[in-house]
Amino acid sequence: MSAPVRVLLADDQHLVRSGFRLILSVEDDVEVVGEAVDGADAVRQARALRPDVVLMDVQMPGTDGVEATRQVVAEGLAKVVMLTTFDRDDYLFDALAAGASGFLLKNADPDRLVEAVRAVAGGHALLAPEVTLRVIERMTRTAPEDRSPSPEPAGLRLLTDRELEVLLLLAEGLSNAEIAGRLVVGEATVKTHVSACLAKLGLRDRVQAVVWVHQHGLLRPGEDPG
The missing domain is CATH 3.40.50.2300 (Response regulator)
Known part of the structure; x- marks a missing residue:
């Protein structure tokens, strides 16, 4: 034991x-x-x-x-x-x-x-999704409306189109099961993509991934990750 x-x-x-x-x-x-x-x-x-x-x-x-x-x-x-x-x-x-x-x-x-x-x-x-949404809302409130686009973050080009899609959905607060349903793929496939994203971007876990996406302005409320 x-x-x-x-x-x-x-x-x-x-x-x-x-x-x-x-x-x-x-x-x-x-x-x-x-x-x-x-x-x-x-x-x-x-x-x-x-x-x-x-x-x-x-x-x-x-x-x-x-x-x-x-x-x-x-x-x-x-x-x-x-x-x-x-x-x-x-x-x-x-x-x-x-x-x-x-x-x-x-x-x-x-x-x-x-x-x-x-x-x-x-x-x-x-x-929790509630926490993710709260982070997004707060960052949106504090970001200037006319903020210039940020330079492309290091590592972004290492991601495949599908990996980027998964990363953005993860940053919206979706669980692996919800991402799988949205993309019509298996949950194991989503886990593989999440792991690949973390490895390529040098991130510790999903929490850091959410922070990373919103720090770099890759997704804002109301945007379609697709």
Whole structure:
């Protein structure tokens, strides 16, 4: 039997941490190894405990979740899943750029929390469509209407037409199954294309792919990826 996924909870609200601990404690393959009350505490405990995954609240006093994520990822201490209520989302894109492997809404179902922990621990990224759309909306609001086209990003010409099509659909927040349905291909084929895109562009995961597409202005709301 493989070792359980070691999880560090980082949230300034005791009730939230207790709730997450309760949800995760009933899973045989998940172990909560610590609780942090703010970002600085999360970094300290990540260094000491070396968890597999940190469930990190975005908004915390002192060192917030974005800066804590940046430090945890930069030091290779753990994968990070950001937790947000969307009460305030100005940190969202920065947290993605800081290296978070996924985002989860605090009002998500308990099963979704467990799924997120397992997925990120297994090396996958988790980016809910709601979060992707929020990133797109925010970037559109902050981008000038008359912005000049950006130079073609390095690596773009390495992609085939189909790979680029898959990449743009991924950046819209579609799952592999939804992309497969849109393109009328098998889901395994989509996975192959996604992997090829990440490898050719030097991106870590789907989260970075979404950031990369919108950083380079390749897709804006209302555009047809085709």
